[in-house]
Amino acid sequence: QADTAPPKRQRPAKFEADGQSFVTDDKWNLSPAVIKLMERRLLQEQKNPLTLLKQRIVNHFHGKYRKPGGRSPLYAVCEQEPRVVSTFANFDSLLTPIDHVSRRSSDTYYVNEGHCLRAHTSAHQHKLMTQGLDNFLVVGDVYRRDEIDATHYPCFHQMEAVRLYSADELYQTRAGEELAVFEEIPDAERKPGKQERHTVDAVKALEIRLKSTLEDLSDALFGPECEKRWVDAYFPFTHPSYELEVKYEGKWLEVLGCGIMEQKLLESAGVTDKVGWAFGIGLERIAMVLYGVPDIRLFWSRDSGFLSQFEGLKPEDDVKYKPISAHPQVLFDISFWLPAGVAFDDMRADVCDVIRGAGGELIEQVKLSDEFENKKKGKNSQTYRIVYRSNEKALSKEEVNVVHKSIERELVEKFGVTMR
Numbered sequence: 001q002a003d004t005a006p007p008k009r010q011r012p013a014k015f016e017a018d019g020q021s022f023v024t025d026d027k028w029n030l031s032p033a034v035i036k037l038m039e040r041r042l043l044q045e046q047k048n049p050l051t052l053l054k055q056r057i058v059n060h061f062h063g064k065y066r067k068p069g070g071r072s073p074l075y076a077v078c079e080q081e082p083r084v085v086s087t088f089a090n091f092d093s094l095l096t097p098i099d100h101v102s103r104r105s106s107d108t109y110y111v112n113e114g115h116c117l118r119a120h121t122s123a124h125q126h127k128l129m130t131q132g133l134d135n136f137l138v139v140g141d142v143y144r145r146d147e148i149d150a151t152h153y154p155c156f157h158q159m160e161a162v163r164l165y166s167a168d169e170l171y172q173t174r175a176g177e178e179l180a181v182f183e184e185i186p187d188a189e190r191k192p193g194k195q196e197r198h199t200v201d202a203v204k205a206l207e208i209r210l211k212s213t214l215e216d217l218s219d220a221l222f223g224p225e226c227e228k229r230w231v232d233a234y235f236p237f238t239h240p241s242y243e244l245e246v247k248y249e250g251k252w253l254e255v256l257g258c259g260i261m262e263q264k265l266l267e268s269a270g271v272t273d274k275v276g277w278a279f280g281i282g283l284e285r286i287a288m289v290l291y292g293v294p295d296i297r298l299f300w301s302r303d304s305g306f307l308s309q310f311e312g313l314k315p316e317d318d319v320k321y322k323p324i325s326a327h328p329q330v331l332f333d334i335s336f337w338l339p340a341g342v343a344f345d346d347m348r349a350d351v352c353d354v355i356r357g358a359g360g361e362l363i364e365q366v367k368l369s370d371e372f373e374n375k376k377k378g379k380n381s382q383t384y385r386i387v388y389r390s391n392e393k394a395l396s397k398e399e400v401n402v403v404h405k406s407i408e409r410e411l412v413e414k415f416g417v418t419m420r
């Protein structure tokens with residue numbers, strides 16, 4: 001029966017990513033599909049809406065939170081952390097119990113026994129605190145063997161924030177005033193609302209600062225009229241913990257998890273005199289609400305009908321996604337010589353208007369793709385790329401050609417151009 005048994009998953013001897021090399025073992029469970037996703041790097045694509053959103057959130061934090069004196073941003077931004085992390089970083093450093101579901105091979109992508117693809121940006125908290133950072137944002141792609149549907153995908157993007165405070169920073173006290181962040185009693189109790197080591201004052205102050213930071217972010221992104229609510233949550237590395245949900249298309253959508261950082265985590269990173277909060281946002285969930293993108297899989301689309309809607313925008317620009325047709329695009333170029341004496345600049349807007357007018361509903365995109373001067377002939381040439389697409393049906397080349405020819409005729413008649 002050997003020939004009917006499913007083939008054992010191909011395992012490479014070595015796996016390389018982000019300048020690191022790992023020897024694989026039997027724990028390896030990366031699929032070719034997930035390796036492809038790793039190679040894509042959506043946040044380096046300028047016109048991907050996730051890149052715009054990332055920049056918008058970073059701008060918000062840089063604008064609102066500054067170091068004393070105001071000259072430099074409070075939060076360091078870390079975008080280049082390696083995506084293969086130790087299981088210590090992804091789980092143990094975050095106090096994840098040994099039998100926690102997230103450690104299972106059915107949930108996490110393992111490179112070998114001791115290394116996995118980061119399942120959340122929290123995997124970098126311990127190392128960055130150890131390096132001495134108190135206030136930082138971490139951005140990047142994370143990987144989970146999750147279900148796939150309109151709001152879940154095996155690779156998605158998170159933005160993490162950590163904010164640590166000394167007692168003075170937290171309470172903004174003046175010299176002489178004393179409010180403690182740590183309990184004096186050595187065996188104080190852990191309660192539903194607080195960790196054993198924290199004073200009630202510290203937890204209240206941290207909760208207010210954490211929630212107002214995130215409510216301000218939510219208002220800046222969605223506007224204050226967008227409905228939101230706080231839900232109690234559980235994470236091994238924060239206590240108490242919360243999730244923020246926003247109303248999207250009539251349903252509550254979880255956009256982030258957060259909480260007061262476990263004091264043990266800070267201590268193990270060498271931070272002995274501070275307390276802090278942390279949060280982790282799902283960028284896709286926010287982008288879906290903000291840009292009206294109905295399906296998480298669209299962020300991976302290479303269809304220019306999708307990407308062109310975000311091209312050339314500034315992070316703060318408002319844009320709502322217009323659904324694209326499921327039928328294929330048909331691409332045609334149009335090239336012509338301009339009449340003598342006519343400047344390039346004088347043509348562009350008018351040519352686009354004529355193309356859109358003559359092509360009507362079938363024109364999805366028009367773009368100037370080339371422009372040059374032929375010095376010898378003393379003539380100027382322009383080329384436009386036209387993307388045709390119908391909402392109703394797959395267009396044939398012949399159908400498109402009829403429309404295309406009528407556009408050419410109109411350009412010749414209106415502007416006196418000569419087709420090349």
Ligand code: FA5
Pocket residue numbers: 119120121122144146151152153154155156158160235238254255256257258259278279280281282283284285296
């Ligand atoms: C975490 O990943 C925690 N690390 C967040 C955190 C950080 C809590 C710091 C406390 C302190 P969670 O698994 O709930 O938590 O994911 C966080 C967010 O990522 C979710 O709110 C959601 O917006 C997004 N998310 C989770 N799973 C997926 C998925 N499969 N596809 C897309 N987005 C997802």
Ligand code: MG
Pocket residue numbers: 254257
């Ligand atoms: Mg969650």
